[in-house]
Structures are given as structure tokens and as C-alpha cells.
Amino acid sequence: MSQDFDDPAIRDPKPESPIVPVKLGLDDTFQFHCHRGVACFNACCKNVDILLTPYDCLRLKKRLGLSSREFIARHTVMFEMDAHGMPGLKMKTKEGTAECQFLTPEGCGVYEDRPAACRYYALGATTMRPKDSPHIEEFYFVVKEPHCLGHHEPKIQTIRDYRREQGIEIYDEMNRGWREVVLKKRSSGPSIGRPSDRSFDLFFVASYDLDGFRAFVASAGFQEVYDLPQDEMETLLYDDHALLQFAARFMKQAFFGEKTIPVKPDALERRLQRKRERLAKQRRGQAQTDITGQTGGE
Numbered sequence: 001m002s003q004d005f006d007d008p009a010i011r012d013p014k015p016e017s018p019i020v021p022v023k024l025g026l027d028d029t030f031q032f033h034c035h036r037g038v039a040c041f042n043a044c045c046k047n048v049d050i051l052l053t054p055y056d057c058l059r060l061k062k063r064l065g066l067s068s069r070e071f072i073a074r075h076t077v078m079f080e081m082d083a084h085g086m087p088g089l090k091m092k093t094k095e096g097t098a099e100c101q102f103l104t105p106e107g108c109g110v111y112e113d114r115p116a117a118c119r120y121y122a123l124g125a126t127t128m129r130p131k132d133s134p135h136i137e138e139f140y141f142v143v144k145e146p147h148c149l150g151h152h153e154p155k156i157q158t159i160r161d162y163r164r165e166q167g168i169e170i171y172d173e174m175n176r177g178w179r180e181v182v183l184k185k186r187s188s189g190p191s192i193g194r195p196s197d198r199s200f201d202l203f204f205v206a207s208y209d210l211d212g213f214r215a216f217v218a219s220a221g222f223q224e225v226y227d228l229p230q231d232e233m234e235t236l237l238y239d240d241h242a243l244l245q246f247a248a249r250f251m252k253q254a255f256f257g258e259k260t261i262p263v264k265p266d267a268l269e270r271r272l273q274r275k276r277e278r279l280a281k282q283r284r285g286q287a288q289t290d291i292t293g294q295t296g297g298e
Ligand code: SF4
Pocket: 033, 034, 035, 038, 040, 041, 042, 043, 044, 045, 121, 122, 147, 148, 149, 150, 151
């Protein structure tokens, strides 16, 4: 089982691909039903390659009672989402297998908080951003893998109803801003160059380490630069959903220079001034060390 929200394999399937090359909209129908009675029950969870979104990480870490960093360390593996090395996370599988770590003999062990990819299956979703538009458009495809017998079940539903039944809507809403950042970064190609390591570090924290991002927002350095109303700031410190959506705004500002968050007047100049002073102090310290070294050598 795999589903990538803008996987080229979904956009441009090969002839042997399980993707049915018919673009579907929300009111189109498809035939499929997965339930405990199918002979293949859980077969799809034994061969997984699941990309995790920020909201997947939030739901799962809360479910498991872990901090963001504990969740990342125990349950994910990092991968590079593009040629620049943009960091992504995939779900870890059971040692030496492709089987999902959360699969139990009774079925999914985290069912109520399973990732968006599991909810979508046997659909694929792909997104496109039309040229000159800030908004992304979504399309859907049926993914027909030979082992999946759900396609033979006599249930026909619209994509809209399936999404609702699977609880996908909240996942898409919470991940929308993040997806826009990833898509914009990918579609801008090599023209913007490789973002700095610091930008990628910020992207990683803002995407997957929500506890770390909250600590960053609460820090004196952040509050010195960004001009958020007091009530918004307080909300970010306790509301995970608000913080997740704010993180996407922050990434748009950090990556693309979009003016999504107000900055305090002179804040950047003051920060630069402090950086200059720090560097000058370091240089003075280095010069002092050099002189001492020379003196000691005489
Ligand atoms: S019907 Fe398909 S989705 Fe459902 S358990 Fe079987 S393989 Fe998995």
C-alpha cells in the first residue's frame, strides 16, 4: 500500500501500474468496499510504503502518548522528497519486512488515528497547482492491486462519500498549507536553488516536530521578530491544530518570502546588529588567542 499526494506515478501511470488512468472528481463514483469479511483482510498492510504528513504525525504521537521527537525516532524513517534533499518522513515497518508496525492479528492497532494514506486506499490522490494560481487542485484515481479483493465487492459510492466515511477531510484540511509549500518548492524546480540547511531544519521542525515548533514560537527570539496579537500567540501555545496551520504560514514566509506573518518594525535590523556584534566579539576573541599563542611561542 502506498499513496503519495502528488506522486508522479499517480500523475503519469505506467501500463503495468495498478493505477486506473481515469481522473475522478468528488462526485464521480467507484466500486469498492473493504471490510473484515474480505478474504484479503489486512493484506494491504503487509507491504507498505507510507509517506507521513504533519497531521499524521500529530495524530499518531498523541495516540501513542509520545513527544514529537520520540514519535519520529521510534516510528519513522527519513527520506528526501526532492533532489535538493527536502526532508520527508515515512512510516517505519516491522524489522526486516515491509509490514506495517501497527498491524496486529486483530487488524490496525491505530485505526482511529491511521495515516491519510491508509484512509485513502484504494484511491490515489494527486494535486496540481495551475500556473499563476496560488491554489492547488485535487484529483483522484482508483488503485487496483491484484491482491485487493475490495474491488469485487458490490458497493458503489462517490469519492466525496468515501472521503467522509474514511475521515479524510480533516486530514486534508490540516495538511493543505503544508502540501502547498511542498508543491510550490517542487514546482519551482532548480530555479530557486537549494534552500539552506537552516531552512530545511526549520521545514523539518515546522512539519513534523510540533513540540519543537511550539518551543520555537514561544522563544524570545521568535517573539522579538514576529508581531502576533497576544490572543493568537496564546492560542498557538495550546492549540495543536492552530499551531499546525500557523507552521505552514511560517514556512511560506521562510521559504518563499511570502508576507504571511507580520514582522515587528526594525526587528530584523536589530537582529542583524546583534549578529554583527556577536561576530565582532568572536573575531576579537580569536585575535586575542592568536596574540597569546604568538607570545607563548616566543
Ligand atoms: S480489501 Fe483491499 S484494502 Fe481491504 S483489506 Fe483487502 S487488500 Fe486491504
